[in-house]
Amino acid sequence: MTPELKGFLLLAVLKMLVVFTVVLVGVAMLTLMERKVSAWMQNRRGPNRVGWAGLLQPAADGVKNIVKEETFPAEANTVLFILAPAMMFIPALCLAAVIPWAAPLPVNFDWNLPLIGYVSHHGPMSMAVADLPIGFLFVLAVSSLSVYGIAIAGWSSNSKYSLLGGLRSSAQMISYEVAMGMSLVPVLLLTGNSTFTEVIRAQQQGIWFSASLTLSFFVFLVAGLAETNRLPFDLPEAESELIAGYHTEYSAMKFSLFMIGEYANMITVSAMLATLFFGGWDLPGRWDEGGTGLATLLTGVAMFLKTFFFLFFFMWIRWSLPRFRYDQLMALGWKFLIPLALTYILVVCVAVWGIENVAGITSPKVRGLILFGLNVVACYVVFFILDRGRLLSGSYRRQAPAGVRG
Amino acid sequence: MAEIVFYLLAVAAVGSAVLCISQKNPIPSALWLVSTMFALAGIYVLLNAQFIAAMQVLVYAGAVMVLFLFVIMLLNLGRDDQTDIKKGPVVLVAVLLGAGIVAALIATRDTSVAGLAARLGGSNPAASPLDLMGGGEVQSVAAFNNAIGSIAKPMFQTYLVPFELTSVLLLAAAVGAVVLAKRKL
Numbered sequence: 001m002t003p004e005l006k007g008f009l010l011l012a013v014l015k016m017l018v019v020f021t022v023v024l025v026g027v028a029m030l031t032l033m034e035r036k037v038s039a040w041m042q043n044r045r046g047p048n049r050v051g052w053a054g055l056l057q058p059a060a061d062g063v064k065n066i067v068k069e070e071t072f073p074a075e076a077n078t079v080l081f082i083l084a085p086a087m088m089f090i091p092a093l094c095l096a097a098v099i100p101w102a103a104p105l106p107v108n109f110d111w112n113l114p115l116i117g118y119v120s121h122h123g124p125m126s127m128a129v130a131d132l133p134i135g136f137l138f139v140l141a142v143s144s145l146s147v148y149g150i151a152i153a154g155w156s157s158n159s160k161y162s163l164l165g166g167l168r169s170s171a172q173m174i175s176y177e178v179a180m181g182m183s184l185v186p187v188l189l190l191t192g193n194s195t196f197t198e199v200i201r202a203q204q205q206g207i208w209f210s211a212s213l214t215l216s217f218f219v220f221l222v223a224g225l226a227e228t229n230r231l232p233f234d235l236p237e238a239e240s241e242l243i244a245g246y247h248t249e250y251s252a253m254k255f256s257l258f259m260i261g262e263y264a265n266m267i268t269v270s271a272m273l274a275t276l277f278f279g280g281w282d283l284p285g286r287w288d289e290g291g292t293g294l295a296t297l298l299t300g301v302a303m304f305l306k307t308f309f310f311l312f313f314f315m316w317i318r319w320s321l322p323r324f325r326y327d328q329l330m331a332l333g334w335k336f337l338i339p340l341a342l343t344y345i346l347v348v349c350v351a352v353w354g355i356e357n358v359a360g361i362t363s364p365k366v367r368g369l370i371l372f373g374l375n376v377v378a379c380y381v382v383f384f385i386l387d388r389g390r391l392l393s394g395s396y397r398r399q400a401p402a403g404v405r406g
Numbered sequence: 407m408a409e410i411v412f413y414l415l416a417v418a419a420v421g422s423a424v425l426c427i428s429q430k431n432p433i434p435s436a437l438w439l440v441s442t443m444f445a446l447a448g449i450y451v452l453l454n455a456q457f458i459a460a461m462q463v464l465v466y467a468g469a470v471m472v473l474f475l476f477v478i479m480l481l482n483l484g485r486d487d488q489t490d491i492k493k494g495p496v497v498l499v500a501v502l503l504g505a506g507i508v509a510a511l512i513a514t515r516d517t518s519v520a521g522l523a524a525r526l527g528g529s530n531p532a533a534s535p536l537d538l539m540g541g542g543e544v545q546s547v548a549a550f551n552n553a554i555g556s557i558a559k560p561m562f563q564t565y566l567v568p569f570e571l572t573s574v575l576l577l578a579a580a581v582g583a584v585v586l587a588k589r590k591l
Contacts, residue, residue, distance in 0.1 A: 134456045145467060147468075151475055166479070171476065173472070
């Protein structure tokens with residue numbers, strides 16, 4: 001092996017260790033944050049006994065879950081029952097590897113290390129563990145696998161509630177995956193590439209995609225909420241109907257793995273939202289391109305704040321909105337989000353073609369601003385004229401008996 | 407190194423495929439099929455076809471097999487493991503067909519990359535992803551930047567008409583399924 005390859009592998013291993021440690025600790029802190037946010041929104045204190053202001057609560061929960069007795073339901077399929085939490089947990093953790101967490105860091109070294117030998121690395125180091133050429137397609141592909149964990153958990157538990165939860169989750173995730181994929185096609189149209197690096201660069205040159213592709217952002221946000229099974233889309237574990245849905249029969253650490261998977265998925269979706277629609281680690285102004293350690297640090301903080309905002313937003317939604325009814329969930333996915341995403345692809349296609357070929361504008365900034373103007377109109381049309389303030393007009397009509405609404 | 411990864415993936419793909427068809431219970435069988443598809447996606451990555459690998463996982467492992475699983479779970483509730491595979495002449499035909507495929511594979515095998523590239527008409531075989539790692543990942547990403555374009559160009563320019571005909575065929579199948587499923591439209 002050449003010293004360059006060794007240096008690359010060494011950095012890759014270091015990045016893996018750092019990213020997975022940060023994600024796992026972050027997940028632990030998120031469980032605390034969820035309880036604190038819910039307490040704050042319900043005007044109570046939340047966990048405040050273990051450690052300073054309850055900061056050690058996740059550690060206490062972890063110890064409790066590890067030493068707790070494991071239970072197995074009678075006549076369950078034991079192999080799949082044990083495998084299911086891992087099938088949810090592993091894809092969720094893999095996804096943190098492809099997100100660029102900060103601007104590339106210049107790393108230059110030539111060392112002679114014991115055991116490894118000569119290692120060297122010159123030039124900028126991407127702050128993603130793996131900057132894949134397929135970028136966000138990898139995220140879509142791997143996140144579509146986490147449904148197996150839920151479906152298999154539901155089936156192998158040999159319990160009606162679990163099975164219903166598993167079936168609901170497979171139907172829900174398949175439905176919303178379509179809308180999610182469609183909402184990313186306009187991003188692809190403006191970027192011409194699916195790598196996260198290129199998506200961020202396109203937003204640095206133009207304007208952030210949340211302004212130039214607002215409706216895509218909206219569809220992705222809703223579909224992301226549904227894909228993570230968070231309220232108001234937590235039909236797979238609706239406690240008022242299904243006890244705890246797919247993880248009714250799980251206890252101890254196996255139950256904990258489902259929770260870790262859910263929170264890790266939340267981190268991924270939040271980071272995707274920040275990267276695809278809010279410029280990723282991009283900061284306003286040109287000074288973050290200097291390729292210095294300070295720029296990497298500051299862009300890392302920017303990325304953290306953007307991701308953190310969406311994590312908070314998800315909790316905010318969870319403790320504010322009630323759960324959908326199942327037919328409302330399906331109506332929202334198939335009758336509203338998918339047609340909206342499809343129409344929006346057409347609109348953006350025509351707009352980009354017109355801007356480039358008819359008007360002859362090549363500057364990405366001007367193109368972004370024109371698209372922003374178009375989006376203001378489109379949002380007004382969709383939310384105030386077509387929908388009249390009711391997102392679920394389709395199911396709303398079906399819910400009311402004939403003749404009640406004049 | 408790439409060869410070791412290839413053989414690991416190949417063994418995983420073939421082993422999972424064998425387990426898929428030898429299981430009695432349909433749910434583990436479907437899961438082994440997912441495992442086969444996953445291993446195939448890994449082989450696509452080794453061939454520098456990352457986009458096809460992502461599509462393999464996204465469409466087949468992520469969507470089609472989930473639907474399969476969904477249907478099996480709904481239909482297979484509370485029924486014991488049953489098999490309707492008949493013994494006798496069917497086994498003989500299956501063995502003969504399998505032997506034919508193995509014979510064909512052995513007859514056309516050529517393990518050298520150059521020989522395979524010559525047969526496919528290409529002059530320079532694609533470099534292994536591991537070869538590109540030495541120069542730093544930034545360069546390797548630049549080399550792969552055209553991952554989607556190289557698929558899109560033949561599909562939407564050279565073979566546009568067959569592609570559109572296929573999608574019309576799929577649309578007809580979808581409409582047909584709706585017509586069959588709905589009693590009154």
